[in-house]
Amino acid sequence: MKELDKLKLENQLCFPLYACSKEVIKKYKPFLDEIDLTYTQYITMMVLWDKKEINVKELGNYLYLDSGTLTPVLKKLENKKYIKRSRSKKDERNLIISITELGMNLKNKSKNIPSKMSNCVNLNQEETSELYKLLYKMLLNFKN
Amino acid sequence: MKELDKLKLENQLCFPLYACSKEVIKKYKPFLDEIDLTYTQYITMMVLWDKKEINVKELGNYLYLDSGTLTPVLKKLENKKYIKRSRSKKDERNLIISITELGMNLKNKSKNIPSKMSNCVNLNQEETSELYKLLYKMLLNFKN
C-alpha cells in the first residue's frame, strides 16, 4: 500500500471498530427502551447482576470507564431504585454500589435481549467467536 | 450456555466492540494532539483528503454520523481553516464542504499516524485483516 493510501478511511482498522460499535448500540436502543435503560446503564447493571456489590473503581475496571462517566450514570440508576450508593465503613474513600431487589428483578425482564441482539448481527457462530477472540486479544493488550 | 449467563458482561459481543473502540481512540490521542485534531475531526479530514469536496449528507454516509454531530465538528474545522463551508448554488439545501490548502497540508503531517497506530495493536497481519473483514461484514449489514 502506498504511504498516503494509509490515510484513506477504508484502510483503517479503527474506523469500522468505531462505526460498528455505535451501530450495534443503536440496534440495542429499541430493546433497552422497553426497560428504560441506556446502553451504559445496561452494562453497569450487567456487572451488578453478577457481582451484587462492587465499588466504583472496580466497576470502572470491568467497564473501561472512569468516575467522571460513572458518577452520573450511578446517580441515575440510584434514582431509578435499581442500586444503592453508600460509603464503605472500612475505607470512606470507597463508594459501594449494591443492587436492590428492584434491580435484580430487572434481570428477568432483560433475559431476551441478548438473543434479540444476536438476531440483528449477520455473523454465524464461528464468525462471532472469532470476532470475540480478536477483540479481546486487542482489548486486554490495552490494559497494560 | 444457560439463559441467564447470556446476560453476563463477558458473554457479550457488543461489549468488547464498544470498549475496544474507545481504547483505540484513546491510543490515537497523543498522535492527534500533535496535529490538534480530535478523532472525529481526523476521520472527517480523511474523507476530505480523499474527496476534496463533499456535502454533509454524503459525508455522514461515509462516517455513519448525522448533521447533529457533524455540524459542530465542521464549524470547528472551518475555524481552523482546514475546510470551507458553502451552500450549493444548484440546491441551496446542500452544504458543500471543501478542503483548503491548509487542510491538504495537514495530510503530510499526518502520514505517520497509521503506522504508529498499528504498532499499538497487538494483532498480526492476518488477524488484522480477519478482524477488518468481520467488522465490515457486520457494519455493511447495518446499512440495510
Added chain:
DNA sequence: TATAATTAAATTGTATGCAATATGATTGTA
C-alpha cells in the same frame, strides 16, 4: 506523630453522538 504522598470519587470543561424538532429549499401533484 506530623506531614507528604497516594488513592477514590466527584466535579468541571470540552467534545461528541443521537433523537426529535425546526427551518428553509426543492419537488411532486392536484
Added chain:
DNA sequence: TACAATCATATTGCATACAATTTAATTATA
C-alpha cells in the same frame, strides 16, 4: 400554479466519555 410532501441542514436536549482538577480519606515515612 398553489400547496403538500420531501429533503438537507441546523438546533435543542439529553446522555455519555474523558482529561484535568479538587476534595476528602488513608497510607507511608521522615
